[in-house]
Amino acid sequence: MNPFSVSRGALRTALLASVLALTCAGLVAPPVEARADRVRLGSASDASRASWSGPAFTMNGDGGVVAASMGRAIDAIRGGSGSLDVVVLAGSAPSSGSATPECDTVMGLAGVNSCTTWTLTAASDGNNAQVNQDIHNAEFVYFAGGDQCRYAAWKGTDLQASVKSVVAKGGGSGGGSAGTHINSSVVYDACRGSITSSEALADPYDSYATFTTGMFSWPHYADTINDSHFVARDRMGRLMSFTARAVKDGLTAGGKAWGVGVNEGGGSLYLDAQGKATLYGADAYVVLADHQPERAVSGQSLTYRNFKIWHLKPGATFDFAQRPTCGYYLRSVTNGRADSGLYDGTSSAC
Incomplete structure (x- = not known):
């Protein structure tokens, strides 16, 4: 038996027992209900054209958007002309600073019509109709850093098929840290x-x-x-x-x-x-x-x-x-x- 698994498992069990005891005693508040949050920057209307020139992908070592590679992906997908829409998928909100750090960088790049950040905290959010409409209408999907297990939980949901449709039409996908893993x-x-x-x-x-x-x-x-x-x-x-x-x-x-x-x-x-x-x-x-x-x-x-x-x-x-x-x-x-x-x-x- 692996001693690492035993020690970590025992620690996790002890911590869980402590949290449950505190919760029952009223000392720890129960988790808030999960919800999907949407923030859109740029144009309120999606770009529209008959075809795109990708696919293109970016795989980043940490969570942030890398302007050089992202700019190249955007140029490749739009064929050097026009503009496109980006959707950022996050499993949790940033702990501090801007609520849309990835879109803040993306909106500074040439050829971007809009950037929409969706924060999805439940596996069932993968079947959210508005989320999937935004993804279908986008040309690039960026998975933010965080917890790739949350992203893996979207396997089998509409979101999985929606992201595939973006790549199939000549768009792209990418991410950083956890978002790199899922790609x-x-x-x-x-x-x-x-x-x-x-x-x-x-x-x-x-x-x-x-x-x-x-x-x-x-x-x-x-x-x-x-x-x-x-x-x-x-x-x-x-x-x-x-x-x-x-x-x-x-x-x-x-x-x-x-x-x-x-x-x-x-x-x-x-x-x-x-x-x-x-x-x-x-x-x-x-x-x-x-x-x-x-x-x-x-x-x-x-x-x-x-x-x-x-x-x-x-x-x-x-x-x-x-x-x-x-x-x-x-x-x-x-x-x-x-x-x-x-x-x-x-x-x-x-």
Whole structure:
């Protein structure tokens, strides 16, 4: 049994018991009723035209909109002319400052007709008619930072289909932090809590390593698992564990799983309609698990030989349509211990 799960589970049980006791005693107020809140900036009328030139995507290392990559996505979708509408989806309101931080940035970019922020606090909000009308009428959907488990709960709702319709008409999707996670084809949903690299390597089947599949699968971006705040929070080990497990459990196709980790501090991976990604702002990594793990068993540490890792620096490109077979360095995990130098290595020649 994984000792991390026991200690965290016991702590969570104790905390829950304390909260329930305080609530029953009248010392803690019950949660307010969930509701969907809408704030629209810009034009009250939606842009309208027959066709759009995307799709285009942005995957950011932290929650904020990165103006450079977002501006490029907007230009690509509108084909360099006219204007479009953006919808921001958030699972909770900002704790301080502006109520619409993502839209505040978006409205400063060229080619934007409007930006609407929806704060949705319940899974059932995914079937809200006004929410889905706004998404259908938009050309880009941005998932804000926060809690990707809230976003995964919209699987099977009208919202899931609405976001897909935006991409299908030549629009785009993206997000930051939690919003980056939800845009990969295998989503680390964190529905039981966040897991560290050391915990994930100690047991790839730790109870906190939970995944959602079948949410979105964007063109040229299949078989991916996104991660965010990557170097700053030392998440290479957990992404290794995630990709090894995805291969072992058949969560991805062809015996391969591709991890994509983007660092915070302005890191943003822009993906165009042809599947070529361009990195902005801060480093990113692509991690390939391309064979069955030597050991990935519940309750035991991971052993996996030779993950292939591409280190991308700002301005670098990566072709997800024709994924490279060179330019990587190798790192392994043995009995739950990763090699040194995970974030830098001598790449193979191309």
